[in-house]
Amino acid sequence: AKILVLDRIRSSRDVQPVGDLFPAAASRAVKRALLLMESNLQETLSVAEIAARMNCSRRQLERLFGAELGIGPMAAYLALRVHYAKSLLEGSDLAIGEIAYRCGFPNAGHFSRVFRQQTGITPTHLRHPNRTVANDVAGSGAK
Numbered sequence: 090a091k092i093l094v095l096d097r098i099r100s101s102r103d104v105q106p107v108g109d110l111f112p113a114a115a116s117r118a119v120k121r122a123l124l125l126m127e128s129n130l131q132e133t134l135s136v137a138e139i140a141a142r143m144n145c146s147r148r149q150l151e152r153l154f155g156a157e158l159g160i161g162p163m164a165a166y167l168a169l170r171v172h173y174a175k176s177l178l179e180g181s182d183l184a185i186g187e188i189a190y191r192c193g194f195p196n197a198g199h200f201s202r203v204f205r206q207q208t209g210i211t212p213t214h215l216r217h218p219n220r221t222v223a224n225d226v227a228g229s230g231a232k
Contacts (some may be wrong), residue, residue: 110172111158111165118143119157122150126166130173132192147232171207174200178216185212 114120132140139162140150142183174192177183183191189200195200204212213220 094221110169110185115157116153118145118150119153122162123165123169124156126162126169127173130170131193133166133170167203167207170194171204174212175205175208175215178212188212 094196111119111123111148114123122143125134125142134135136150139146140147145152145153151161154160156167158165160168170192175190181188185200186197189197190196194200194203201212204210204215208215223226
């Protein structure tokens with residue numbers, strides 16, 4: 090059974106949950122930490138800040154994530170940010186720079202590099218899968 094834990098009521102400006110990306114999360118602490126991360130995608134919290142809000146030590150939080158998810162809290166946070174970015178790329182016409190900002194990346198270039206490392210494709214390719222480099226060059230007037 091799933092347990093819904095709400096720390097606070099979301100405002101209209103808060104991001105919506107990106108879904109159950111980590112079904113292996115079993116403990117209440119890890120689920121609450123993931124919810125806290127989802128609620129703070131734009132302004133990334135440190136592991137120490139998350140642990141403090143969870144009333145546990147940083148090391149305890151890292152152990153819980155490792156045991157339940159096989160990754161650390163920051164890797165989970167990054168996966169949530171990339172997953173949310175992917176949903177924005179697929180479901181909106183927002184500029185890449187705006188999506189980068191909304192997902193907590195400092196700029197579009199950094200976002201594109203991280204997105205490609207995590208997914209194997211660029212944000213532009215996800216949004217326009219039939220576009221090729223040759224089409225981009227021909228369309229820009231470059232020779």
